[in-house]
Amino acid sequence: MALRASQEELLTREAAVRRAEQEAHEQAAAALTMQSEIVASRIALAEAERAEGERSTAVITLKAELGALREALAERDWGLAAQLYRKALDRDPRDLPIWVQYGHALKEAGELRDPEKLAQAETAYRRALSLDPRIADTHLQLGHVLKLQGKIEDAQAAYLRASVVTPSASDPLDALCGLGWSRAEVSELRTLIQPAAAEAPSSNSGDGSSAYLGAVVAGSHTV
Numbered sequence: 287m288a289l290r291a292s293q294e295e296l297l298t299r300e301a302a303v304r305r306a307e308q309e310a311h312e313q314a315a316a317a318l319t320m321q322s323e324i325v326a327s328r329i330a331l332a333e334a335e336r337a338e339g340e341r342s343t344a345v346i347t348l349k350a351e352l353g354a355l356r357e358a359l360a361e362r363d364w365g366l367a368a369q370l371y372r373k374a375l376d377r378d379p380r381d382l383p384i385w386v387q388y389g390h391a392l393k394e395a396g397e398l399r400d401p402e403k404l405a406q407a408e409t410a411y412r413r414a415l416s417l418d419p420r421i422a423d424t425h426l427q428l429g430h431v432l433k434l435q436g437k438i439e440d441a442q443a444a445y446l447r448a449s450v451v452t453p454s455a456s457d458p459l460d461a462l463c464g465l466g467w468s469r470a471e472v473s474e475l476r477t478l479i480q481p482a483a484a485e486a487p488s489s490n491s492g493d494g495s496s497a498y499l500g501a502v503v504a505g506s507h508t509v
Contacts, residue, residue: 354366368395382414382417386411386424392410393407396434404431407431422448425458426444429441429458442465449462459473
């Protein structure tokens, strides 16, 4: 009897030891899980702080560039303005208004017949037109920079396209008059060009329509 009681007591103690060991393992696992969660939280917090820091730096940079741009425009420093617009386009190459403003700055910077800047301005306007060819003023500005480069036929086509896009606009007509057209010729040609423009080959860059309109121009007027 005593031997049996001793065996049962031993078994009971072994079971208690195993339970204690199991509880210890479970506590250790829970502690590791908690530590992992703490580490993950710290990493997430560090990432959030880094991202917030980057956003703050970006905001500060944008504010500084905006201030510099305003000053450049006020001082008519077109070269610097073009550089700042270019930075904005590097961040968002599909920003249509900035492409137009970039073209303006380059055109002004190349007003004294700087061929490189005028060519860059033409590229900027054409890029803007590839994003939206329905804006008459962009066609008009393209015509101006083409005229400055001596590309008179292409300038005529750009002015005509501006007139077709917005028939009520007077600036394209004035620009054509500046190329030697009479008011009567401009009015008559606009009447002719409207149905022709509807049949013109589609081209976001404006090159196809310029060639087509140029053919119409050649048949109607010679500069």
